[in-house]
Amino acid sequence: MKQKLKIAIQKSGRLNEDSIRLLKECGIGFSNGLNKLKAEAQNFPLEVFFLRDDDIPQYVEDGVADIGIVGENIVAETDKKIKVVERLGFGKCRLSIAVPKGMKYKGLSDLEGKRIATTYSIILSRFLKKNKINAELHEISGSVEIAPGIGLADAICDLVSSGSTLFMNGLKEAEVIMRSEAVMVANKNLGKEQDAILEKLLFRIQAVKQAKNNKYILLNAPNKNLEAICKILPGMKSPTILPLAEKGWSSVHSVLNEDDFWEIIEKLKAKGAQGILVVPIEKMIL
Numbered sequence: 690m691k692q693k694l695k696i697a698i699q700k701s702g703r704l705n706e707d708s709i710r711l712l713k714e715c716g717i718g719f720s721n722g723l724n725k726l727k728a729e730a731q732n733f734p735l736e737v738f739f740l741r742d743d744d745i746p747q748y749v750e751d752g753v754a755d756i757g758i759v760g761e762n763i764v765a766e767t768d769k770k771i772k773v774v775e776r777l778g779f780g781k782c783r784l785s786i787a788v789p790k791g792m793k794y795k796g797l798s799d800l801e802g803k804r805i806a807t808t809y810s811i812i813l814s815r816f817l818k819k820n821k822i823n824a825e826l827h828e829i830s831g832s833v834e835i836a837p838g839i840g841l842a843d844a845i846c847d848l849v850s851s852g853s854t855l856f857m858n859g860l861k862e863a864e865v866i867m868r869s870e871a872v873m874v875a876n877k878n879l880g881k882e883q884d885a886i887l888e889k890l891l892f893r894i895q896a897v898k899q900a901k902n903n904k905y906i907l908l909n910a911p912n913k914n915l916e917a918i919c920k921i922l923p924g925m926k927s928p929t930i931l932p933l934a935e936k937g938w939s940s941v942h943s944v945l946n947e948d949d950f951w952e953i954i955e956k957l958k959a960k961g962a963q964g965i966l967v968v969p970i971e972k973m974i975l
């Protein structure tokens with residue numbers, strides 16, 4: 690029988706949809722009906738397991754799953770013998786210490802002797818030890834943000850993304866302990882066939898990631914400024930130039946990085962570029 694790669698993704702929660710979307714963008718389709726534990730991909734040797742995120746590192750270490758998609762925060766907190774093979778760019782957040790809004794917080798030493806509530810006791814105790822702060826950790830399993838309000842703790846350590854949960858609970862962010870995003874993790878001793886399937890999958894993921902960071906650009910340029918315009922465009926190799934029916938004008942095609950996008954557009958306009966079209970790229974193979 691042909692070998693398959695087993696991937697564990699979150700069953701429900703913040704990473705579930707983006708994990709499924711990523712696999713779909715890689716051309717891997719599977720049915721993900723409610724209450725399903727497992728699904729088989731239709732057109733790729735992949736078996737998908739739907740699990741709680743906290744359990745994914747253990748399953749990958751044990752080899753029940755070969756790979757998994759999980760937040761770096763969970764990778765660090767569970768501390769299993771697995772490797773991170775790709776950062777995926779979604780599920781971004783930070784693990785932060787927060788204190789009551791009214792507290793005058795000047796620095797880490799203000800946490801000395803304080804009670805801190807968290808579900809991330811491994812990462813937090815490592816951080817405090819490194820910074821030589823003695824604080825009392827209260828490990829709780831959820832709703833950490835209410836701990837100071839009910840007198841259970843003086844501060845908390847929890848995940849933050851928009852900051853509105855902290856705000857609504859009268860807290861402010863004091864220290865960022867780690868930044869996190871979803872990553873692909875893998876078992877350290879994958880078989881040869883599994884390794885080859887993983888390589889294929891990572892190749893597709895990288896093509897999808899690249900495409901998201903880049904845009905295809907088409908514009909019309911007066912020939913007298915072509916050289917200046919080509920210098921502004923980075924492109925994969927060099928821009929494609931096609932003559933327009935109108936004399937003295939050309940059409941220029943290239944690829945732009947999302948980061949310096951607007952700056953480049955402004956420079957192009959200044960050099961007389963017109964009819965600029967910017968189009969999303971679906972896949973990008975370098």
Ligand code: PRT
Pocket residue numbers: 699700701702703704740741742743759760761762763780781782847848849850851852853854855869870871
């Ligand atoms: O059921 P299961 O155990 O699988 O899910 P879960 O409830 O433990 O995790 P889930 O779905 O909440 O989060 C999964 C992963 O998403 C986390 O491990 C992080 O890697 C990532 N992530 C990104 C977040 C957030 N952003 C986030 N904001 N996880 C949780 N939060 C929570 C945070 O704990 C706090 O309660 O959202 C609240 C803060 O959000 P803001 O926007 O108000 O700051």
Ligand code: ZN
Pocket residue numbers: 741742743
């Ligand atoms: Zn969880």
